[in-house]
Ligand SMILES: Cc1cc2nc3c(=O)[nH]c(=O)nc-3n(C[C@H](O)[C@H](O)[C@H](O)COP(=O)(O)OP(=O)(O)OC[C@H]3O[C@@H](n4cnc5c(N)ncnc54)[C@H](O)[C@@H]3O)c2cc1C
């Protein structure tokens with residue numbers, strides 16, 4: 001890569017920011033321009049539904065790097081500007097400020113956006129999303145003791161917000177369409193644990209609950225009406241019903257997309273000068289022999305590093321087992337691997353003690369763990385999955401053995 | 416401002432000004448110190464912010480919580496003076512502390 005090369009990164013988020021940092025770390029001397037439509041420099045989203053929402057973290061502490069870093073590293077950071085069109089033949093990107101910039105290499109790191117609530121009233125002034133720093137900044141003044149909060153969707157982010165809101169003294173009701181919370185992402189054991197956890201903290205959880213209507217008055221929602229006819233009066237609404245990849249700018253330029261921008265192990269799209277990373281990318285999942293789209297910090301950072309390595313002709317970093325975490329009240333969940341398609345789940349420990357782990361197997365192979373206040377279980381499983389270790393459900397639940405023993409035993413059986 | 420010295424495994428030292436109240440990990444990331452990945456941003460969920468603390472300062476870095484201890488148990492190359500730098504809060508008592516980053520964060 002010569003010093004007159006120009007790299008343009010669309011999206012100033014966790015993945016785009018990482019790619020820029022990794023490129024400079026790897027010695028890339030050409031031009032790097034990051035175009036981001038949010039006003040802030042690349043920042044971490046996880047605290048948005050946790051410490052930041054609770055007011056326990058200053059804004060600057062969310063930033064991946066201080067603003068000065070970009071100047072010092074000769075990275076042009078254009079915030080508050082969106083990329084509108086990619087011209088692959090001319091190798092240019094048209095921006096919302098009227099400028100058109102050239103690239104030799106383009107990195108699409110556009111992330112994802114919240115799915116909108118498909119109901120009249122969803123545009124009301126007291127209906128909030130949970131995606132960006134600005135979302136939280138407009139939400140925060142409304143999060144006040146005694147107010148009634150209605151959360152639509154019981155995924156991790158919605159439940160984290162429920163926990164934060166309870167800690168701030170709001171009355172919280174969570175609606176979930178499925179018959180259990182976290183239905184899309186985890187097992188019934190885990191769903192039951194989290195439902196109880198929230199109920200113990202005073203959250204009202206309604207599962208199998210279809211929101212049919214939002215009642216409004218003067219442009220603000222005053223209640224949610226369920227299909228069943230139940231009316232839930234509220235002062236504010238948070239929507240957490242999943243996200244959609246921001247792939248349109250790629251698709252419009254003729255880049256192959258399928259639930260995300262399709263990329264290979266080096267994060268390259270079907271155009272060799274264009275890469276896609278992070279939430280917007282649909283990538284090979286090497287530990288699972290299939291591909292898919294991940295929505296996690298691990299994925300954004302890893303692909304940021306992979307793209308930099310490929311551009312710099314360096315060795316591809318080893319792909320880690322996908323992982324994720326979630327903090328609710330004093331419960332830390334750490335997830336290693338992907339549990340979809342499991343055919344057997346076993347529990348180590350007792351959920352009632354607030355410290356346990358669910359191990360997931362498929363065709364006799366360990367594929368994932370949900371570890372609740374159980375870091376040893378998390379780290380052990382992560383290592384075992386990485387090497388596709390032969391380990392039995394009986395061994396992982398054997399509490400006469402420590403996780404260290406189990407790790408050693410399974411690794412010894414590896415070869 | 417509190418002076419913290421980061422040494423890498425080969426001995427190269429970098430001095431940074433840390434802010435009171437931030438974590439040692441945040442001071443490192445702000446100052447672009449190599450060898451501290453901090454993937455989870457300080458949630459005590461990733462163990463990629465592992466450092467060795469100058470033994471003289473170890474007691475001043477505060478108590479380890481159970482979560483940190485278990486995470487460290489599984490880190491490569493743990494020693495008596497291992498800490499997760501995101502769990503050390505910077506205060507005046509750490510002035511001049513040297514921490515060393517391990518060869519790898521896995
Ligand atoms: C509230 C919340 C809590 C979370 N908690 C966790 C957690 O605990 N653990 C975990 O692992 N993950 C968590 N995540 C997920 C994690 O934050 C994301 O997976 C990660 O941010 C993805 O990084 P990204 O760079 O792909 O996307 P983003 O960080 O979303 O960045 C993409 C950026 O591109 C911008 N953009 C889009 N289109 C354009 C355009 N055309 N022009 C210019 N800019 C554009 C977007 O506005 C955005 O700023 C959480 C997410 C949220 C929202």
Ligand code: FES
Nearest residue numbers: 457459462464501
């Ligand atoms: S930054 Fe992840 S554990 Fe310290």
